[in-house]
Amino acid sequence: MAEVQLRRHLALVGLMGSGKTTVGRKLAARLGRPFIDADEALAVTTGRTVRQWFDDSGEAAFRAKEVDVLAQLLASDDPSVIATGGGIVCTEAGRALLNGPDVTVVWLRASPAFVANRVAQKANKDHRPLLDADPRVVLDRHAAERNHLYAEVADLVVDVDPVHRDVDKPKKKLAEMVFEAFSQIDAEKAARDRAQLARAAADAPATAPGGSQP
Numbered sequence: 003m004a005e006v007q008l009r010r011h012l013a014l015v016g017l018m019g020s021g022k023t024t025v026g027r028k029l030a031a032r033l034g035r036p037f038i039d040a041d042e043a044l045a046v047t048t049g050r051t052v053r054q055w056f057d058d059s060g061e062a063a064f065r066a067k068e069v070d071v072l073a074q075l076l077a078s079d080d081p082s083v084i085a086t087g088g089g090i091v092c093t094e095a096g097r098a099l100l101n102g103p104d105v106t107v108v109w110l111r112a113s114p115a116f117v118a119n120r121v122a123q124k125a126n127k128d129h130r131p132l133l134d135a136d137p138r139v140v141l142d143r144h145a146a147e148r149n150h151l152y153a154e155v156a157d158l159v160v161d162v163d164p165v166h167r168d169v170d171k172p173k174k175k176l177a178e179m180v181f182e183a184f185s186q187i188d189a190e191k192a193a194r195d196r197a198q199l200a201r202a203a204a205d206a207p208a209t210a211p212g213g214s215q216p
């Protein structure tokens with residue numbers, strides 16, 4: 003049987019500040035794949051920052067556009083590592099993409115207290131308009147509204163807080179943990195796909211190459 007062509011992207015999901023971009027970059031280097039930050043891709047392809055989308059068109063328009071951008075990224079044949087925006091799970095269309103066959107999803111699960119502390123030390127101006135309000139309040143709400151949605155799309159969950167507490171280079175460690183688990187999941191998914199293809203080939207009616215003979 004011909005080798006199955008896999009398009010197995012890896013997408014990181016999680017709250018703002020959970021480390022999707024930094025961990026994703028390290029992970030991509032480890033896997034020898036391109037890294038794509040979905041918010042950056044959105045800004046480049048539309049010529050408008052995330053803040054401009056929120057200010058000029060509103061959150062709903064931004065959410066629709068971020069789904070479009072993710073769909074384009076997942077359609078690429080070149081397997082990549084994608085850091086998604088924290089709210090990608092808020093739309094049914096976003097979750098459907100993440101539940102689709104072309105991507106393995108890793109949830110970097112972090113507590114709102116931990117991420118609120120981290121985002122407070124960062125410049126959030128162009129990228130995180132929702133953090134103009136009190137970050138702790140926003141992130142508590144996001145955790146309450148979204149954690150079950152992250153869980154719904156995730157193939158793998160990695161807890162971020164303990165790694166930051168216990169390890170010297172937490173981002174490097176997190177990338178390594180995801181790398182190990184992803185390799186395992188990917189091999190299992192590939193085996194399942196191959197088995198499914200083999201079953202489909204066995205069930206298909208035999209046809210002579212080039213169609214029926216005269």
Ligand code: S3P
Pocket residue numbers: 016017018019022041052086087088089090129130131132144
């Ligand atoms: C958002 C997260 C941001 C960005 C936008 C909205 C959210 O991405 O997409 O500001 O609703 O959680 P990061 O998670 O990369 O910060």
